[in-house]
Amino acid sequence: MTTSRAERPAALYDIAVLGAGPAGLSAAVAAAARGSRTVLIDAGPRPGGQYWRHRDGDDGALHHGWSQFRRLRQELAAHHLLDHRSGHSIWHVERTDEGFLTHTTRTARTAGEGIPRTFRSRTVIVATGAYDRQLPFPGWTVPGVFTAGAVQALLKGQGVLAGKRIAVAGTGPFLLPVAAGLAEAGATVVGVFEAGLPTAFGRHPAATLRNLPKLAEGAGYLRTLLKHRVPCHTRTTVVAAHGGDTVTGVTVARLDDQWRIVPGGTREIDCDTVAVGYGFTPQTEIPVQLGCEMRRDADGSLVARVDSRQRSTVDGVYVAGEVCGVGGAQFSLVEGELAGLHAAYVTSGASVDRGRLARLLRQRAAQRSFATAMHRAYPVRDGWQTWLDEDTTVCRCEEVSAGTIRRAVEDLGATDPRTVKLYARPGMGLCQGRVCGYATTCLVARAHRRQPTADDLRGMAARPVAQPITLGALAAGADDNGV
Missing domain, CATH: 1.10.10.1100 (BFD-like [2Fe-2S]-binding domain)
Known part of the structure; x- marks a missing residue:
């Protein structure tokens, strides 16, 4: 006699990893390799998150660190203890007597759109990443004004240029790869308008010298911009966008050290698209739902507080990547592996490679020092409110x-x-x-x-529902660990 899927008891995973970006991939692979039955849950159709967003058959030309992603993707497919559930949007996580229930719905890109699913696990690793932080300015709602991440996602994920003449503005090192990628793809980048002054990195020589590959990466983007004759302006940004049905131009302004507009320092530039980004906002809905202690990070973001093992203040909840502090893909990879190793040790009694842990802790310290230096070099000043x-x-x-x-x-x-x-x-x-x-x-x-x-x-x-869900999906209930 067979048992229907609705009647079968839901399988209990050791670890549920939430998010398949650099931190989540690293955590899931590390945990499964050490004997923990792991489920990796992500809304995207393919692993990689925002950082490694790609199309089928992508050769990695637009991606930094593509060889790392290929290795993780291969290991993701190889581990029999690792269950990858793509196309599942996580809307709520709750505590139970035996662990956690992760509630999801199938995304519009997958078969069974809107169908609810629930995954049971003894522990969870939250690696939900971050998204572009935006500052409002006059005209920012005009069609043609994008976040910098959205412009890059269109290019990486769809091979589509958001426009022909593009102004890239905001603050932070993320502006450089966005502008370089657009220029290489054939767009005319009318300028990179950096509100801050990147030379502030010079005030943190120790952190900079411990992370020389990041300097080399930045120098590579600058060489690309120089090759395409893209002008780069510091202490300057877009303070207004113009147009009706679409962007026709922008006003850029010189700023003082508090980001107030310098009198007489404005000019207008013709363009059809604006890509704007002022850092990133961590996706903290799940840690907040679970009652994790939060703190304000150096860049002004709300992040989860974690210890040296990536454990949050709630038992059984680990956090890795941007959710506990924005620091880039390499930082996220290290934190993800640490979270995966420690969660595997707790759930399956995996042996501890103390040498490996020591190396990861040193790498995390170096990455954290660089992230702190980056935040201090690219602060968001209160003067933006005067725009x-x-x-x-x-x-x-x-x-x-x-x-x-x-x-x-x-x-x-x-x-x-x-x-x-x-x-x-x-x-x-x-x-x-x-x-x-x-x-x-x-x-x-x-x-x-x-x-x-x-x-x-x-x-x-604070959002009890982390992602939009229909009332119909809520009423239908969840099919535990459904396919």
Whole structure:
């Protein structure tokens, strides 16, 4: 007599790894190699996350560290204890007596779209990554204004150029590979407009010297930009975009050291596309759901607090990659492997290679020092708020302006971003504050003449539902460990 799938008890994995970017891939491979039955869950159709986003048959020409990805992908396919579930969007994780339930739905790119699935595991490793952090400015809602990551994703994932004449603006080293990739693909990059002053790296010589490959990588991007005659400007950024149905140009401005516009330092440039990025926002919904202790990192982001073993403050929950601090792919790979090794030791009694652990800890220390130096070299200064007029949209979903947010503080007495959200609705729309949460938090804090706190950021990041899910999927219930 056979048993139907609905009647079979759900299998219990040792470890559920959430996210298949560099940290998640590294964690899953390390855990499975040491005897833990592991499930790797990710919304994408292919492993790699945002960093290694690619098309079928991609040769890696647009990707840095492609050989590392090929190795991890091969090991992902080889381990019999490793179950890769692509096309599963994670919307909630809950604690149970025996471990954790990870609730997912099938994505639109896979068969069975919207069907709920639940995965049972003794532990979880959260490696959900990050997305572009945006700062609002007049005209940023005009079609043709993209995040820098979206422009790169179109190129890597679809082979599509977002436009023909593209301005790349914001702050941080991520602007360089975006601009270089666009130039190599045939776009005219009218300029890279860096709001900060990268020479601030010189104040951190020890961290820089411990990470010379990163300097070589950056020098390679600069050589590409020089080859394509792309001008690079520091202490300059896009402060307004112009156009109706599409972008027709931008206003760029010289900035002082607090990012206020220098009088007489503005000019207009013709372009049809803008790629803007001001660092990254970690995807912290799952750690917040699980009650993990959070903190404010050096770049102003809300991140999970972890110990030397990548354990969060909640028993059985490990965190790796950007969710515990933005630091790049190499940093994420190291943290992912550490999380996988320690979780495997706890769940399956795997032996500990102390030499390997010592090397990983040294690598993590070096990567962390560089990440800290990077954040200090590319800070987001409060002066960006002076670019906004009263009618500048901050929350795109609910069409809430900067003036409305300020009035919620000044006239209605709101003391924190959560209260402003209730009074004025920023963060109440489809994205649930993912786009406007950081900007709203900064505007509220500045109105009270203080810096944002971890509690401020948490108030805009707490989401019981981490990803959109239909009421029909909720009503249908979950098919445990379904295929």
